[in-house]
Amino acid sequence: MTLDQFKYIYFLGIGGIGMSALARWFQVNGYPVAGYDKTSTNLTDTLQAEGMTIHFAEDVDQIPVSFRENPAATLVIYTPAVPKTHPEYIYFTEHGFTLQKRSQVLGLLAGQMTTIAVAGTHGKTTTSSMVAHILRNSGVNCAAFLGGITNNYGTNFLLNEPADDLRSVICVVEADEFDRSFLTLFPKYAIVTSTDADHLDIYGAHEAVLESFGLFVSQIEQGGVLFMKKDLTLADQTAATVKQYSLKAGDYYSQNLRIEQAAFVFDLVHPQGIISDIQLVVPGFHNVENAVAAGAVALEIGVSPEAIRAALTSYRGVRRRFxxxxxxxxxxxxxxxxxxxxxxxxxxxxxxxxxxxxxxxxxxxxxxxxxxxxxxxxxxxxxxxxxxxxxxxxxxxxxxxxxxxxxxxxxxxxxxxxxxxxxxxxxxxxxxxxxxxxxxxxxxxxxxxxxxxxxxxxxxx
Structure with missing residues (x-):
């Protein structure tokens, strides 16, 4: 499947944070976008204001006519949260439309660029948004598909500048383990923040969660790098170079951590030296550790220590995260x-x-x-x-x-x-x-x- 075979893009569950980021990518790139969601929210209001057609009733007749009349030219993207009994899902499957999960389409888009995928049962939204901000603030041509609305940019999606070679563009992706969605990604760089038991309604047992993360890191490109939280057990499941980080130990860690005027200040220790006096406006010991991971991958792709310090100090966080x-x-x-x-x-x-x-x-x-x-x-x-x-x-x-x-x-x-x-x-x-x-x-x-x-x-x- 290639995207150039489609003219219209329809989202079943358009109001989800990951779905809305994809919807914005297609909208910015000139596709007519429409969709359904269960309830109206501030996010769906914003998408409608940006020109997308959205309805909130399970009603096939509210799907735009141009979409219904062109099944071969319409790509339907759905979230696993939408049940297979949904009337619109049934309509699309029975009338010859191409249906793809959000994760499949995200993998297709990210695969055209050089991908940094941030995975973990917690910490991935903040860490991925930190990485994206460091790159954007440092002048690196990047795109980002995030799991939260960044306070720096007021969006969960960053659009890259045009490039003759898309591989020169860095794509930052929040890699979601829910429904094993992250297995559609084949990143060059990956961060894994945590592998705790979660989503047991999907996985059944913690062992299955760990197996899925093992498969994810095995998909890192040859010559790629895995930045792994210290003491996780994933290193033997990847051919990538493995570098460890944590709050206090590893190849990358923080030192001189202190609280000054209700903010966390620290030095980031890395194999080539120290980035001193980074002040996080968004506080929290866990956020310091996330910043260490974000700084580590930024250093790997060539961002200067000075630019990393400036970016982390100006990072304003993600809505609903501290x-x-x-x-x-x-x-x-x-x-x-x-x-x-x-x-x-x-x-x-x-x-x-x-x-x-x-x-x-x-x-x-x-x-x-x-x-x-x-x-x-x-x-x-x-x-x-x-x-x-x-x-x-x-x-x-x-x-x-x-x-x-x-x-x-x-x-x-x-x-x-x-x-x-x-x-x-x-x-x-x-x-x-x-x-x-x-x-x-x-x-x-x-x-x-x-x-x-x-x-x-x-x-x-």
């Missing part, structure tokens, strides 16, 4: 997308380090029934870092309820000084009564929709 919603002398509100126990632990530990004299209140919305079932004990342990915990109901995402699986599985084992459960509708009232001076919201569901109300609630006089 994002300050309110920051005054009286009150601080931070939002984070963490949805795995390791992510929650890293986030809360960093907040505690930044604000050691404040009592930390955490609001957590579990994501997926299966993830809650599989990691309830881990969530309870990581949430117990907070002084006070408010636990919401499970956000179901793509799943139906599971008998006996509720937030109570987490709640009963939380050891914080105080804990309570409430609904989303009750949260603002709960926060108003608590009057916290340091509040964090955590989760990958729709908890972010409550942020404007919580911000207003915390505007204390």
């Amino acid at each position: 994002e300050y919603i309110l920051k005054t002398d009286r009150a601080v509100l931070i939002d984070d997308y963490a949805h795995h126990p390791a992510e929650v632990e890293a986030f809360l530990s960093s907040v505690k380090a930044l604000y050691p004299d404040r009592e930390l209140t955490a609001v957590f919305q579990p994501h997926l029934f299966s993830r809650t079932r599989d990691f309830a004990a881990g969530f309870a342990k990581s949430l117990s870092i907070a002084d006070n915990v408010v636990l919401l109901d499970i956000y179901p995402a793509r799943e139906l309820p599971m008998e006996g699986v509720t937030s109570e599985l987490i709640f009963r084992d939380i050891k914080s000084k105080s804990k309570q459960q409430c609904t989303k509708a009750e949260l603002a009232s709960v926060v108003q009564k608590m009057r916290p001076d340091l509040l964090v919201t955590i989760g990958a569901g729709d908890i972010d929709q409550l942020l404007p109300t919580l911000k207003n609630t915390m505007m204390y006089q």
Whole structure:
């Protein structure tokens, strides 16, 4: 399959963060783009404002006529989250349209360029956006398909400059392990941040997750480089040169790490020297480690140490990743997308380090029934870092309820000084009564929709 055989591009699930990045690529490159999604969001509003035709009802008649009348010229890109029983999916399969998963098309696009793929069960969105920012800020011709909206650019997609040879363009891709999507990628450079058990509704067991990551790193191009978090067990599964990194040890690591004015400052040690006094506006021990990985791959492709320091210092993060919603002398509100126990632990530990004299209140919305079932004990342990915990109901995402699986599985084992459960509708009232001076919201569901109300609630006089 080649893209030049298609005139129209249709997205089933266009509002997803990965799908929308692809949609923007096709739109920028002159293709008429249309799509369906279940609900209207700020992101779909933006896509419509950019000229895409989007509808929100499962209705074949709302697919543009020009698309329906030209099945041979229309490429349908779908996300695995769309069920095979969806009326539009059935229509497309029965009427001779070409259907491809998002990951397949992303692999096709990235394969034309020199790819840096960033994989990991957590950390990949921030790390890939850091890599993309370093390259763009340093004048490297690059494209990027990211899993979050960058605050530096206000988008999850960066378009490269025209090039006679596309292999001269660096393509930064967030390599998603969900549904084994990253196995469509054959990068020259890869970063693997973590291989924890996750998506067990797809994989079944941690061993299958590790097997999938092993296959991913085996696909690195000959002569390529794998930047692997130290102590992961992937090195013997790739022919690539393997270089290790971590917060404190490896071929690349941080030293002189300190907190200055609520920011993390560190030196990046690499095989050829030290990049000193990098100041991260986006704080967190985990983000320092992500910055080490991003700096390592940038050094490998020839970006200067000075340019790396400047880029990391000007990096503004990704929406919903350690994002300050309110920051005054009286009150601080931070939002984070963490949805795995390791992510929650890293986030809360960093907040505690930044604000050691404040009592930390955490609001957590579990994501997926299966993830809650599989990691309830881990969530309870990581949430117990907070002084006070408010636990919401499970956000179901793509799943139906599971008998006996509720937030109570987490709640009963939380050891914080105080804990309570409430609904989303009750949260603002709960926060108003608590009057916290340091509040964090955590989760990958729709908890972010409550942020404007919580911000207003915390505007204390």
